[in-house]
Amino acid sequence: MEHEKTTFSQKLQKFGAFLAGMVIPNIGAFIGFGLITAFFLETGWTPNAKLANLISPILNSLLPILIGHTGGKMVGGDRGGVIGALVTVGAIVAVPGTPMFLAAMILGPASGWCIKKFDAAVDGKIPGGFEMIVNNFSLGIIGGILCCVAYLVFGPVMDTVTQVLTNGVNWIVSHNVLPLSAIFVEPAKVLFLNNALDHGIFGPIGYEQVKTLGHSALFLLVPNPGTGLGLLLAYWFFGKGEMKEAAPGMILIHFFGGIHEVYFPYVLANPLTIIGMIAGGIAGTGTFTLLNVGTVATPSPGSIFSVLALSPKSSMIGVIAGVAISCAVSFVINAFFVKRMVAKGKGEASLGPSVIPKEAMGSSASSTSDAVTNDASLGVAGLDLTNVKKIVVACDAGMGSSAMSAAALKKKVKAADLPVEVINTAISKIPDDTDLVITHKELTGTAKAAQPNKQHLSITNYLQAPEYDELVERLKNR
Numbered sequence: 499m500e501h502e503k504t505t506f507s508q509k510l511q512k513f514g515a516f517l518a519g520m521v522i523p524n525i526g527a528f529i530g531f532g533l534i535t536a537f538f539l540e541t542g543w544t545p546n547a548k549l550a551n552l553i554s555p556i557l558n559s560l561l562p563i564l565i566g567h568t569g570g571k572m573v574g575g576d577r578g579g580v581i582g583a584l585v586t587v588g589a590i591v592a593v594p595g596t597p598m599f600l601a602a603m604i605l606g607p608a609s610g611w612c613i614k615k616f617d618a619a620v621d622g623k624i625p626g627g628f629e630m631i632v633n634n635f636s637l638g639i640i641g642g643i644l645c646c647v648a649y650l651v652f653g654p655v656m657d658t659v660t661q662v663l664t665n666g667v668n669w670i671v672s673h674n675v676l677p678l679s680a681i682f683v684e685p686a687k688v689l690f691l692n693n694a695l696d697h698g699i700f701g702p703i704g705y706e707q708v709k710t711l712g713h714s715a716l717f718l719l720v721p722n723p724g725t726g727l728g729l730l731l732a733y734w735f736f737g738k739g740e741m742k743e744a745a746p747g748m749i750l751i752h753f754f755g756g757i758h759e760v761y762f763p764y765v766l767a768n769p770l771t772i773i774g775m776i777a778g779g780i781a782g783t784g785t786f787t788l789l790n791v792g793t794v795a796t797p798s799p800g801s802i803f804s805v806l807a808l809s810p811k812s813s814m815i816g817v818i819a820g821v822a823i824s825c826a827v828s829f830v831i832n833a834f835f836v837k838r839m840v841a842k843g844k845g846e847a848s849l850g851p852s853v854i855p856k857e858a859m860g861s862s863a864s865s866t867s868d869a870v871t872n873d874a875s876l877g878v879a880g881l882d883l884t885n886v887k888k889i890v891v892a893c894d895a896g897m898g899s900s901a902m903s904a905a906a907l908k909k910k911v912k913a914a915d916l917p918v919e920v921i922n923t924a925i926s927k928i929p930d931d932t933d934l935v936i937t938h939k940e941l942t943g944t945a946k947a948a949q950p951n952k953q954h955l956s957i958t959n960y961l962q963a964p965e966y967d968e969l970v971e972r973l974k975n976r
Contacts (some may be wrong), residue, residue: 512925512926512944512947512948513694514691514693514694514695514698514894515693515694515894515924515925515926515944516572516607516926517603517693517694517697517698518693518694518696518697518698518894518924519568519572519924519926519927520565520568520569520572520602520603520606520607520697521565521568521697521698521701522693522697522798522897522924523568524561524564524565524568525796525798527556527560527561527564528561528795528796528798529795529798529804529807529808530556531553531556531557531560531561531794531795532793532794532795532796532807532808533807533808534549534552534553534556535553535708535712535794535795535810536793536794536807536808536809536810536811537549538550538552538553539553539712539794539810540712541712541810541811541812542810542811543810543811554595557597557705557708557709558590558594558595558596558597558598559590561597561599561705562586562589562590562597562598562599562601562602563583563586563587563590563602564583565586565599565602565603565606566582566583566585566586566602566605566606566609567579567580567582567583567586567606568582568606569582569602569603569605569606569607569610570582570583570585570606570607570609570610570613571610572607572610572926573606573607573610573611573614574609574610574611574612574613574614574617575610575614577610577613577614577617577633577637578609578610578611578613578614579610580637580641581609581610581612581613581637581640581641581644582605582606582607582609582610583606584609584641584642584644584645585605585606585608585609585641585644585645585648586598586601586602586605586606586609586648587645587648588605588644588645588646588647588648588649588652588653589601589602589605589648589649589652589653589656590653591649591653592648592649592650592652592653592654592657593653593654593656593657595709596657596660596706596709597702597705597706597709598653598656598657598660599701599702599705600656600659600660600663600702601648601652601653601656603698603702604652604656605644605648605652609641609644612640612644613636613637613640613641616636616640617636620632620636660702660703660706663703664703664706664707667703667707667716668707671715671787674784674787674788676715676719676783676787677779677780677781677783677784677787678780679719679779679783680719680775680776680777680778680779680780680782680783681776681780683695683719683720683779684725684772684775684776684779685772685776687720687758687762688762688765688766688772688775689940690759690762690893690894690938690940690941692720692758692759693894694894695719695720696719696720696721696796696798697796697798700716700717700719700720700796701716701717701796703716704716704717704792704796705795707792708794708795711792712794712810712812713791713792713793713794713809713810713812713813714792714793714794715783715786715787715791715792716792717792717793717794717795717796717797717808718782718783718786718792718793718797718805718817718820719779719783720800721756721758721796721797721798721799721800721804721805722779722782722783722800722805722820722821722824723752723753723756723758723800723801723802723805723821724778724782724820724821724822724823724824724825724828725774725775725778725779725782725824725825725828726752726753726758726761726775726828727749727752727753727825727828727829728774728778728824728825728826728827728828728829728830728832729761729764729765729771729774729775729778729828729829729832730745730748730749730752730753730761730764731745731749731825731829732771732774732828732829732832732833732835732836733745733764733832733836734746734749735833736833736836736837736840737836737839737840738840741764741767748760748761748764751902753801753802754801754802754803755799755801756797756798756799756800756801756802756803756804756898757799757898757899757902758799758800758898759893759898759899759938759960760899760902760960763958763959768835768836768839770835770838771832771835771836773831773835774827774828774829774830774831774832774834774835775828775832777827777828777831778824778825778827778828778829778831779824780827781823781824781826781827782820782821782823782824782827783820783824785816785819785820785823785824786816786817786820789813789816789819789820790816791809791812791813791815791816791817791820792809792813792817793805793808793809793810793813793817794808794809794810795808796808799897799898802821805817805821806818878955878965878968878969878972879968881934881953881955881969881972882953883934883969883972883973883976884976885933886918886933886934886953886973886976887917887918887919887933888918888919888920888921888929888931888932888933888934889907889911889918889919889920889921889932889933889934889935889936890920890921890922890923890928890929890932890934890935890936891903891904891907891920891921891922891936891937891960892922892923892924892925892928892935892936892937892941892945893922893924893925893937893938893941893960894924894925894941894944897922897924899938899960900922900923900924900960901922902960903922903936903957903960903963904920904921904922905922906963906966907920907936907963907966907969907970908920910966910967910970911970911973914970914973914974916970916973916974918973925937925941925944925945925948926948928945928948928949928952932949932952933952933953934952934953934954934955935949935952935953935954935955936954936955936956936957937954937955937956937957938956938957938958938960939956939957939958942954942956955969
């Protein structure tokens with residue numbers, strides 16, 4: 499039964515990472531849209547009717563096309579990106595004035611798959627000198643047909659689906675049920691499904707709300723930094739040992755840097771704190787909905803700076819209140835559980851594996867080195883580092899936590915003057931020339947499924963990974 503749960507979790511993570519992978523590369527464009535909206539909308543900081551004309555074309559056309567292009571490229575390379583953008587336009591034109599994000603997330607990858615299959619079918623069968631004309635006309639013909647299908651059939655269908663989902667969300671909001679979403683949002687975040695929820699589910703519906711309300715509280719369900727701040731403050735004030743000492747630095751990274759993954763080990767170390775996280779999420783979202791506030795786009799990363807930058811003037815006080823209340827509730831409740839942990843003599847535990855129950859991490863393995871696992875379940879000692887020249891630190895989105903962890907490892911590698919390249923990327927985009935893949939223990943199964951022939955190393959904490967010192971030492975002595 500445990501194996502089935504783990505397998506399902508890996509599939510869910512993979513699917514979520516794929517959805518997020520279509521949005522994450524375009525986050526800059528979403529933030530640009532958000533800033534234009536926050537400043538120039540009628541209810542914005544500096545209302546400007548002329549500049550506000552930019553809002554609708556960006557929301558309804560540019561952003562879905564970017565997602566369609568990225569989704570197509572993820573499946574079918576450059577040609578997949580082109581056809582993905584072309585086909586997405588069909589859905590956009592079919593339903594003018596509606597941001598077709600869900601349609602783009604389906605049509606982009608599907609179109610990329612079609613052109614990929616065509617290219618595979620004709621590979622090696624095109625007469626010499628005709629490659630360019632076949633490539634151009636095949637994409638044009640297939641893309642043109644799919645674009646027409648998207649316009650005539652798919653666009654209207656997805657419009658209906660979007661309206662049903664939006665009406666459902668509006669019903670939930672009007673009946674004050676939205677705060678209860680924290681019951682599944684907060685645990686899902688700790689299982690590294692935050693990007694999937696944020697960009698794959700809440701984001702598309704949120705932009706539909708922006709069209710009518712000018713903001714949406716859905717954008718804050720996942721990025722709200724208040725709950726995590728409350729947890730880290732509880733550990734800072736009432737914890738002991740490494741967890742207490744590391745908390746101030748974690749607060750800076752989480753609250754101001756927007757990398758929420760740094761508090762996940764704290765929850766996994768003391769699973770009862772998820773109760774405080776859920777309560778904080780309910781209180782924060784309840785405040786947002788009660789005051790009818792939200793942001794104009796998804797704050798990514800979930801930094802307080804991003805949250806405030808994307809909050810329209812009319813929502814600013816309410817957003818700050820929601821973040822503060824979620825922090826206070828999370829702090830009060832989690833303080834009890836942290837004190838309880840300390841009273842039981844576990845307060846001196848580190849952020850490493852000794853404080854992370856195997857059940858919480860989805861592992862039943864027992865080895866002499868619980869800190870890491872790889873194919874041989876032997877940690878760093880089980881790796882063959884003879885020919886390792888490229889190391890990839892990966893997470894579901896390829897940003898935030900993996901970038902931070904890769905920077906830490908890169909610094910150690912550089913200090914040791916080792917001829918080893920260290921990069922960070924999304925699990926779905928791990929380069930073929932990678933020699934070693936490093937992921938959080940929760941994501942290792944997904945990474946192995948994506949790259950089964952690579953060596954894998956698991957860590958329990960992206961920021962403080964003692965495995966890196968051992969890894970560097972072995973690389974020096976190989």
